[in-house]
Each structure stands twice: as structure tokens, then as C-alpha cells.
Amino acid sequence: xxxxxxxxxxxxxxxxxxxxxxxxxxxxxxxxxxxxxxxxxxxxxxxxxxxxxxxxxxxxxxxxxxxxxxxxxxxxxxxxxxxxxxxxxxxxxxxxxxxxxxxxxxxxxxxxxxxxxxxxxxxxxxxxxxxxxxxxxxxxxxxxxxxxxxxxxxxxxxxxxxxxxxxxxxxxxxxxxxxxxxxxxxxxxxxxxxxxxxxxxxxxxxxxxxxxxxxxxxxxxxxxxxxxxxxxxxxxxxxxxxxxxxxxxxxxxxxxxxxxxxxxxxxxxxxxxxxxxxxxxxxxxxxx
Amino acid sequence: xxxxxxxxxxxxxxxxxxxxxxxxxxxxxxxxxxxxxxxxxxxxxxxxxxxxxxxxxxxxxxxxxxxxxxxxxxxxxxxxxxxxxxxxxxxxxxxxxxxxxxxxxxxxxxxxxxxxxxxxxxxxxxxxxxxxxxxxxxxxxxxxxxxxxxxxxxxxxxxxxxxxxxxxxxxxxxxxxxxxxxxxxxxxxxxxxxxxxxxxxxxxxxxxxxxxxxxxxxxxxxxxxxxxxxxxxxxxxxxxxxxxxxxxxxxxxxxxxxxxxxxxxxxxxxxxxxxxxxxxxxxxxxxxxxxxxxxxxxxxxxxxxxxxxxxxxxxxxxxxxxxxxxxxxxxxxxxxxxxxxxxxxxxxxxxxxxxxxxxxxxxxxxxxxxxxxxxxxxxxxxxxxxxxxxxxxxxxxxxxxxxxxxxxxxxxxxxxxxxxxxxxxxx
Numbered sequence: 001x002x003x004x005x006x007x008x009x010x011x012x013x014x015x016x017x018x019x020x021x022x023x024x025x026x027x028x029x030x031x032x033x034x035x036x037x038x039x040x041x042x043x044x045x046x047x048x049x050x051x052x053x054x055x056x057x058x059x060x061x062x063x064x065x066x067x068x069x070x071x072x073x074x075x076x077x078x079x080x081x082x083x084x085x086x087x088x089x090x091x092x093x094x095x096x097x098x099x100x101x102x103x104x105x106x107x108x109x110x111x112x113x114x115x116x117x118x119x120x121x122x123x124x125x126x127x128x129x130x131x132x133x134x135x136x137x138x139x140x141x142x143x144x145x146x147x148x149x150x151x152x153x154x155x156x157x158x159x160x161x162x163x164x165x166x167x168x169x170x171x172x173x174x175x176x177x178x179x180x181x182x183x184x185x186x187x188x189x190x191x192x193x194x195x196x197x198x199x200x201x202x203x204x205x206x207x208x209x210x211x212x213x214x215x216x217x218x219x220x221x222x223x224x225x226x227x228x229x230x231x232x233x234x235x236x237x238x239x240x241x242x243x244x245x246x247x248x249x250x251x252x253x254x255x256x257x258x259x260x261x262x263x264x265x266x267x268x269x270x271x272x273x274x275x276x277x278x279x280x281x282x283x284x285x286x287x288x
Numbered sequence: 289x290x291x292x293x294x295x296x297x298x299x300x301x302x303x304x305x306x307x308x309x310x311x312x313x314x315x316x317x318x319x320x321x322x323x324x325x326x327x328x329x330x331x332x333x334x335x336x337x338x339x340x341x342x343x344x345x346x347x348x349x350x351x352x353x354x355x356x357x358x359x360x361x362x363x364x365x366x367x368x369x370x371x372x373x374x375x376x377x378x379x380x381x382x383x384x385x386x387x388x389x390x391x392x393x394x395x396x397x398x399x400x401x402x403x404x405x406x407x408x409x410x411x412x413x414x415x416x417x418x419x420x421x422x423x424x425x426x427x428x429x430x431x432x433x434x435x436x437x438x439x440x441x442x443x444x445x446x447x448x449x450x451x452x453x454x455x456x457x458x459x460x461x462x463x464x465x466x467x468x469x470x471x472x473x474x475x476x477x478x479x480x481x482x483x484x485x486x487x488x489x490x491x492x493x494x495x496x497x498x499x500x501x502x503x504x505x506x507x508x509x510x511x512x513x514x515x516x517x518x519x520x521x522x523x524x525x526x527x528x529x530x531x532x533x534x535x536x537x538x539x540x541x542x543x544x545x546x547x548x549x550x551x552x553x554x555x556x557x558x559x560x561x562x563x564x565x566x567x568x569x570x571x572x573x574x575x576x577x578x579x580x581x582x583x584x585x586x587x588x589x590x591x592x593x594x595x596x597x598x599x600x601x602x603x604x605x606x607x608x609x610x611x612x613x614x615x616x617x618x619x620x621x622x623x624x625x626x627x628x629x630x631x632x633x634x635x636x637x638x639x640x641x642x643x644x645x646x647x648x649x650x651x652x653x654x655x656x657x658x659x660x661x662x663x664x665x666x667x668x669x670x671x672x673x674x675x676x677x678x679x680x681x682x683x684x685x686x687x688x689x690x691x692x693x694x695x696x697x698x699x700x701x702x703x704x705x706x707x708x709x710x711x712x713x714x715x
Contacts, residue, residue, distance in 0.1 A: 124549070140476040143538065146487070146541035148693060234487055234683070234684075235540070235691050236684045251361040252676035253676040
């Protein structure tokens with residue numbers, strides 16, 4: 001490549017690079033630096049390990065971390081599985097297909113704060129929809145958000161409802177790019193529907209699956225808006241998640257240094273996940 | 289030709305300069321929260337519009353900013369990013385933190401005239417408790433409340449109770465609650481005796497129970513908490529017993545945000561809630577309801593609550609005077625009366641209850657005076673240094689007790705220990 005071309009390339013990259021630097025890389029570095037300064041807002045005592053030691057001793061943090069991991073471990077596979085199922089269904093030849101597609105996509109286009117407010121009433125014990133439904137079967141219902149054993153699962157339920165419809169759109173788009181010739185060829189060979197799915201559909205959907213997987217994990221760790229409305233992390237931190245805990249520390253407790261430490265933990269988690277996804281799983285993905 | 293053009297240009301420049309001087313308005317930005325039901329933003333907009341008509345030289349931008357937490361975050365974030373906000377309504381209990389952050393100035397520095405000083409003395413003393421630190425006034429009461437007891441008179445009649453006598457003691461609360469709790473044939477509860485919300489602001493409700501048991505939660509300087517005092521532990525054990533032992537309240541936590549709807553749909557006979565909900569309940573209740581002060585154990589009690597006006601430090605002297613003008617306008621007796629009628633929040637000064645409007649309103653709707661009358665038994669709301677963290681410690685302790693994870697004693701003792709650790713450096 002000639003020198004001119006080199007310069008040309010860098011100039012083309014410059015806008016994106018400067019945006020990335022301003023909003024991603026520089027904040028990351030300052031966050032990392034901030035995590036070694038003293039807690040609280042004013043009395044700055046210079047470099048210290050104190051915040052990390054507090055992290056280790058902070059019971060709430062360990063609970064929040066385990067909540068977050070469970071949350072991701074359950075919502076991601078379930079919502080992806082449902083999304084695939086729904087996409088296969090609305091891709092087949094059935095009546096009222098477009099209405100069905102729209103219905104699945106609705107959760108994604110609604111503003112999440114207002115939806116969370118509606119779900120707050122669904123979950124409310126005495127007047128809520130869910131307990132009303134259960135009462136038809138003679139069940140006395142649950143305190144969905146007020147019971148520490150249930151509140152995290154109640155959050156998961158809502159997330160799955162929201163995410164599955166969103167991911168379905170990607171799967172649906174991918175399904176429609178698969179050439180019908182392949183299925184015709186398979187049917188000449190006498191392949192069963194199951195073989196079709198296993199040998200043609202799923203492998204060709206792998207790039208989409210990886211894309212959805214990455215997004216699903218990011219969303220799982222990014223969740224914060226539902227928490228504001230539904231549980232505020234309660235009762236007693238039973239449904240507290242990492243990003244919400246960061247918010248609490250930074251803005252409710254004004255402890256920006258500790259929030260920075262928690263942000264570093266979140267970053268390490270996401271980097272590890274990205275390494276796993278792009279390093280290991282992507283090798284198994286077949287691109288055309 | 290050239291000269292003529294120059295003259296014109298000069299004239300134009302002069303004209304713009306003059307008109308810009310004439311239009312030089314003092315611009316104020318104010319953030320405010322809404323923590324209870326109803327279309328309160330419209331009420332605030334109307335008051336601001338009135339103010340601007342009366343003061344054409346001041347231009348106010350009032351920004352609705354969510355609940356108390358959000359409002360504080362937005363106001364502080366705006367300040368830090370260099371966008372001006374000269375005053376805000378924020379949680380009355382944020383005072384220590386705002387002082388620690390060096391974000392606010394005391395009203396004493398802005399108030400100079402004798403008239404203004406008299407104005408600063410015109411509020412109910414109980415409402416000033418959360419605003420006064422180190423002998424200075426940092427917050428002026430605006431949307432203030434106490435916790436009151438809403439009860440369904442129809443249910444009281446049905447249960448054979450006197451609809452004009454709400455439970456006045458803890459024992460009565462339990463006994464009446466048992467009569468008010470109803471079950472269906474399967475033994476499931478269809479109507480609860482009472483509900484005290486335990487999400488959103490659990491420490492606030494708990495402040496009432498503790499005070500009723502003759503113990504406050506912290507000292508006025510905000511450097512000590514008393515979570516592990518026997519009276520406090522007893523108060524939490526009583527709260528828990530309403531659900532676990534007496535079965536007049538659902539077990540687990542009760543949601544702040546949906547409780548009003550529970551009451552309106554007649555799922556509970558009694559609810560404890562902010563008086564700020566009063567107008568909303570009045571408009572939507574399809575049954576006969578009453579409002580009373582909270583019951584007593586060893587004494588009566590409720591913390592005050594709600595939002596105060598604060599003045600931010602980053603502002604010019606003109607802006608401070610304009611901000612003071614606005615605060616004075618919004619807390620003046622007539623405005624306070626109007627605000628109280630539209631919302632249910634209490635009039636902040638005795639004078640507001642002497643206005644024709646509020647006098648007539650109280651006469652036609654006596655519950656409107658309950659929160660004020662309760663002020664006599666009121667205590668300050670939990671406010672300390674590092675208030676967010678300390679509050680959360682107490683919130684978590686309360687919730688872990690109500691959800692059966694820990695006993696009241698264990699939970700509160702551990703909360704106290706952690707609070708001590710946090711507050712150590714402020715002593």
C-alpha cells in the first residue's frame with residue numbers, strides 16, 4: 001500500500017476512531033484510574049487499594065454478582081430458544097402470519113419504563129393479573145416482587161418476554177435468506193423435517209445465533225430500567241443487578257470511586273465473555 | 289451612500305443593544321420531583337406561569353425530574369456538567385449530602401431584609417427540622433407531608449366498628465385489623481386489615497413506628513444512628529408481627545407504587561401512606577373513606593417527609609435574589625393553600641391554613657387538616673451524612689426482617705454496625 005493510501009485509510013477511520021476514543025476508551029481508562037482513588041467525593045488521598053478490599057468484603061456485591069450471572073445464564077438461552085421457535089413458526093405457511101409477527105414484536109417497540117409500570121400492576125399480589133389468573137385455578141397466588149425467592153425470577157420472566165420477540169426478528173430475517181433449493185434437494189433425498197432442521201436450518205443460522213448471543217449477553221448485563229420501576233433491587237437486594245448497583249453507588253451514595261471499581265468488574269466480565277464468544281464460538285460458525 | 293449605510297448599521301446595532309438590555313431577563317432553572325399520584329406537573333406549571341406573569345423580568349424553566357432520587361441526580365449532574373440550575377426541590381433529607389458536596393448555600397446568606405427574615409420564620413417548626421443544620425437554614429419546606437392512615441369507612445361499618453374511630457393504638461390496630469380481615473371458603477384472604485408499604489421508602493414508614501415506640505432513628509447532626517436500640521427492634525418486630533403473627537397484613541414486602549390502587553380497589557381496609565396522595569384518593573375512591581393520625585404505642589408519631597427548596601451555590605447574586613423571589617412566591621400562604629388543595633401535601637405555614645381557600649376546604653373536607661394536626665407529634669425524617677447508603681442499610685434490614693430472612697434484632701444490629709462504620713469519619 002502506498003503512503004498516500006495509508007493516510008487516506010487513516011483519515012477514513014478517524015471519525016469513528018475519535019468517537020470510540022471519546023466515548024469508550026478514554027472513559028474506560030479514567031474509570032480504571034478512578035477506581036484507585038479514595039472513596040467518597042472530596043477527601044482525595046491518592047492511590048489506594050482500599051476500594052478493592054471493600055469490594056472483597058462487600059456481601060451485597062457478591063450477592064449482586066451471583067444474581068447477575070444467574071440472570072444472564074437463564075434469560076439468554078431461554079429467550080434465544082423461544083425466539084428461534086417463534087421464528088420457525090411464523091416463517092411457516094400459516095394464516096394470520098403477519099399479525100402474529102407483529103404481536104411477537106410488540107414488546108420491543110414499547111417504551112420499557114411504561115411497560116415495567118404495567119407489569120408492576122400485573123405482579124401486585126391483591127389486584128394483579130397473574131394472581132387473578134391463578135385464582136381461577138384455586139391457587140392463592142404469590143407475592144411476585146415482594147418475596148426474595150421469587151423477585152429475580154419475576155424480573156427474568158419479563159425480560160424473556162421482551163427479548164424473545166426482538167431476537168425473533170433476526171432469526172426470521174435469517175430464515176428467509178436460506179435458499180429453498182436446499183430444502184428441495186433434501187426432500188428429493190427423502191430427508192425428514194428433523195434432518196432438515198438439524199442439517200440445513202440450524203447450521204445456516206449460526207452467524208445469526210452468534211450475533212444474537214452477543215447481544216443477549218450484553219442486554220442481560222445492561223439491564224437497569226426495569227429495576228427502577230419493579231423492585232429497586234429489593235427485597236433486601238434479592239433482585240439487585242450489577243449495573244443497578246453501580247448506579248446506586250454512583251448516584252444514590254455519591255461514591256464514584258466504588259462505582260468505578262464495580263464498573264471495572266463489569267468490564268472484565270464483558271471482556272471475558274467477548275473473548276469466549278469471538279475466540280471460541282466463532283470458529284465453529286460457518287459463514288458463506 | 290457609504291455613510292448612509294454606516295449610519296444605518298450603527299442604528300441597527302444600537303437598537304439591538306437597547307432592546308437586549310430591555311429584555312435581559314434573569315433566567316432560572318429549577319428541578320422538581322413528584323413522588324405521589326396525580327397530575328402534579330400541571331399544577332406546578334400553572335404556579336410558575338402565575339409567577340412569570342407577576343415578574344416579567346424573571347424567566348423560569350421548571351423541569352420535572354422523576355422521583356426524589358432522580359431529581360437529585362439530574363440536578364447535580366446538570367450542575368457538574370456546567371449547565372446552570374439555581375434552585376431545586378429535592379428531598380428534605382438530602383441536606384447533609386448536599387452540604388458535604390458544597391452544592392448549596394444557606395438561605396441566611398440570601399435573606400437580608402427584615403421582611404425576608406420574618407418570612408423565614410413563618411413555617412411550621414417541625415417542617416424546618418430537616419432543613420436546619422449548624423444553626424443555619426439550608427432548605428425551605430415546599431411539598432411536605434406526614435404519614436397518615438387512610439381507612440375505608442364502609443368496611444368499618446360492615447365489620448361492626450365505629451366508622452369515625454380509626455385505631456388509635458397498636459393494640460387497637462391489631463384487634464380492629466382482625467375484624468377487618470376477611471377470608472373466603474378456602475381460607476384465602478380476600479380483604480386485608482391493613483397495609484404498610486415496605487418498598488420505595490421503608491425507612492420512612494419505620495421512622496413512624498419507632499417514634500410511636502418513643503425512639504428517634506438518628507441525631508440532629510446526622511452523625512449517629514440508633515437502629516439497635518431496644519425500642520427500635522421492638523418496633524420492627526411489631527411491624528413483622530402484623531403479617532406473620534396477627535395475619536392482618538400480607539407477608540413479604542408491600543409495594544409503595546401500587547398500594548394506593550389496592551386501597552381504592554378495596555383489598556385493604558387501612559393503608560399508611562403519604563398525605564400527598566390525599567387529593568388523588570379523594571378523587572378516585574368509590575367508597576366512604578376517612579383519614580386519621582397514625583396509632584400510638586407509647587406515644588403518637590410520624591416523621592415528616594417530602595421535598596424542600598434548595599439554592600445552589602453556583603449562581604450570581606441577581607439569580608439568587610430571583611430564586612429567593614420564586615421560593616417566596618411558591619411558599620406564600622395563597623400558593624401553599626392552592627398547592628395543598630390540589631395535592632394533599634400540607635400547607636407549610638400556619639398562615640396558609642388561615643387563607644379563605646384552605647379554611648373553606650378544610651371545613652368541607654376535614655381530612656385535609658390531619659397531616660397538619662399530626663405535626664405536633666412529628667419527628668424529623670432519617671437524615672445523616674452519606675444518607676443514601678445509611679438509608680439503604682435500614683431499608684435492607686427492614687425488608688430482610690419482613691421477608692423472614694433475619695430476625696428484627698439480627699438485622700438491625702448488623703445495620704447499626706455498618707452505619708457506625710460509615711459515619712465514623714463525620715464525628
